[in-house]
Amino acid sequence: MNIHVKNNIFWVGKRDWEVEHFHGKEFKMQRGTSYNSYLIREEKNVLIDTVDFRFRSDFVKNLSEEIDVKNIDAIVINHAEEDHAGALAELMALIPGTPIYCTANGVDSINGHHHHPEWNFKVVSTGDSLDIGNGKKLIFVETPMLHWPDSMMTYMTEDAVLFSNDAFGQHYCDEHLFNDEVDQQELFDQCQRYFSNILTPFARLVTAKIHEILGFNLPLSMIATSHGVVWRDNPVQIVERYLAWAADYQEDRITLFYDAMSSNTRMMADAIAQGIRETDPRVAVKVYNLSTHDKNEIITSCFRSKGILVGSSTMNNVMMPKVAGMLEEITGLRFRNKRASAFGSFGWTGGAVDRVATRLQDAGFEMAIALKIKWRPDLSSLEACREHGRRIAREWALSPVPAADSAAAKIAAAAPVSSRDDGMTEAERSGSQKMICTVCQWVYDPYEGETGQKAASGTPWEAVPDDFLCPGCSLGKSVFDPYEG
Ligand code: FEO
Numbered sequence: 001m002n003i004h005v006k007n008n009i010f011w012v013g014k015r016d017w018e019v020e021h022f023h024g025k026e027f028k029m030q031r032g033t034s035y036n037s038y039l040i041r042e043e044k045n046v047l048i049d050t051v052d053f054r055f056r057s058d059f060v061k062n063l064s065e066e067i068d069v070k071n072i073d074a075i076v077i078n079h080a081e082e083d084h085a086g087a088l089a090e091l092m093a094l095i096p097g098t099p100i101y102c103t104a105n106g107v108d109s110i111n112g113h114h115h116h117p118e119w120n121f122k123v124v125s126t127g128d129s130l131d132i133g134n135g136k137k138l139i140f141v142e143t144p145m146l147h148w149p150d151s152m153m154t155y156m157t158e159d160a161v162l163f164s165n166d167a168f169g170q171h172y173c174d175e176h177l178f179n180d181e182v183d184q185q186e187l188f189d190q191c192q193r194y195f196s197n198i199l200t201p202f203a204r205l206v207t208a209k210i211h212e213i214l215g216f217n218l219p220l221s222m223i224a225t226s227h228g229v230v231w232r233d234n235p236v237q238i239v240e241r242y243l244a245w246a247a248d249y250q251e252d253r254i255t256l257f258y259d260a261m262s263s264n265t266r267m268m269a270d271a272i273a274q275g276i277r278e279t280d281p282r283v284a285v286k287v288y289n290l291s292t293h294d295k296n297e298i299i300t301s302c303f304r305s306k307g308i309l310v311g312s313s314t315m316n317n318v319m320m321p322k323v324a325g326m327l328e329e330i331t332g333l334r335f336r337n338k339r340a341s342a343f344g345s346f347g348w349t350g351g352a353v354d355r356v357a358t359r360l361q362d363a364g365f366e367m368a369i370a371l372k373i374k375w376r377p378d379l380s381s382l383e384a385c386r387e388h389g390r391r392i393a394r395e396w397a398l399s400p401v402p403a404a405d406s407a408a409a410k411i412a413a414a415a416p417v418s419s420r421d422d423g424m425t426e427a428e429r430s431g432s433q434k435m436i437c438t439v440c441q442w443v444y445d446p447y448e449g450e451t452g453q454k455a456a457s458g459t460p461w462e463a464v465p466d467d468f469l470c471p472g473c474s475l476g477k478s479v480f481d482p483y484e485g
Helices: 053-066 088-092 104-114 184-214 236-246 264-279 295-304 321-333 351-362 379-395 406-414 426-430
Strands: 003-006 009-011 014-016 033-035 038-041 045-048 074-076 100-102 121-123 129-133 136-142 152-156 161-165 222-225 253-259 284-289 307-312 339-346 371-374 434-437 480-483
Touching: 003 222, 014 053, 053 088, 074 129, 088 104, 100 104, 104 121, 184 236, 184 295, 184 321, 253 264, 253 295, 253 321, 264 284, 264 307, 264 339, 264 371, 264 379, 284 295, 295 321, 307 321, 307 351, 321 351, 339 351, 339 379, 371 379
Parallel strands: 045 074, 074 100, 100 121, 161 222, 253 284, 253 307, 307 339, 339 371
Antiparallel strands: 003 009, 009 038, 014 033, 038 045, 129 136, 136 152, 152 161, 434 480
């Protein structure tokens, strides 16, 4: 059963109301998902992506009811992850010579999953196009790391539809296909959950790629994603959201999460939260227990926050395992422009809090002082926790706290002040600043240069040519940040 998308474009995908997890068990889906595949019936018949491998037989059967699959002239695989290319082998068994348009990395990942190097691959790069007749073309745009190195988008001229694959999608299932037909709160909650849990590490790349696509000045009537809705009502709205989320996003919000052997660390969390709220009632304060709350909701809340407080009891002189796992995940997400602090209760050693603080610092957070309490907090310890919260509220305030507060002024006065006000590090001034690729972590060292790319030894980053490409992942200068390691 197809759904008419526009003119000669039809949705031939699969809804999945029941699915609960993605990426193993790491991403919990609250509202199912869909695997969107599109059939374009111009002078040429073109299939854009397929569906999850679990539905491969249903997909081919349903597709065969729409079209004699032997009449499919071309298949576009924007991304080879199994939720989009999972039905490819089943389909290709019926039409083995059909050309498959994908990126060079797509050939590698399609072969890596399906093991059919004999398939008729047509490798495309940004700007390449396919004439589909009736005066229309498909233009391909590589989007590496959104979400895999193989990813690309496909733009259909005349109809002005962008088939964006994972980008601008969301794990959201609804019987309706278009963005204006569904519950808006549900939709945007799932968009943000998807971005914060999956795309945050590639935020810089999102910005660069969106600006590259906007630079083509192509009209845009729809964004046809591969998960969730098709954006037909003001499709630019989701592009604008992505640009905002990719720009070191934060709200006036603080998230506390913890795990505890008894209720002692939880008591600390509650008291710290009280102190924050008392001092700056403008701040949204959220408290989560890692053992009981949805991990992906916690990550989404961290993404929205200006700062996080991470608590752990000390167990065997280290942090609680769930806290360690969460910190590992947060490190991988590479949040930017956020503050952090550690807290926790202990009995005879307080090793967990120190380890949490170190991990947060290593993950790039701007650290505030930690707080340890021995055994169960008594009244005076709880007051110390509240005072800690008050201090955090003042230090992390985005603007002066509402009530006149001399303590805030003292803290501001005591805060370290940059020795110069030009915002540059000494390394940047001297031209020795190393730069790290935020996508693959390759490091540019001016001392060594990169002679293969016209950057001789001793070339400062500013003098490296604009067409420099990261030797690790082939992305441009825009994804590099100063490296302090
Ligand atoms: Fe929806 Fe990267 O797969």
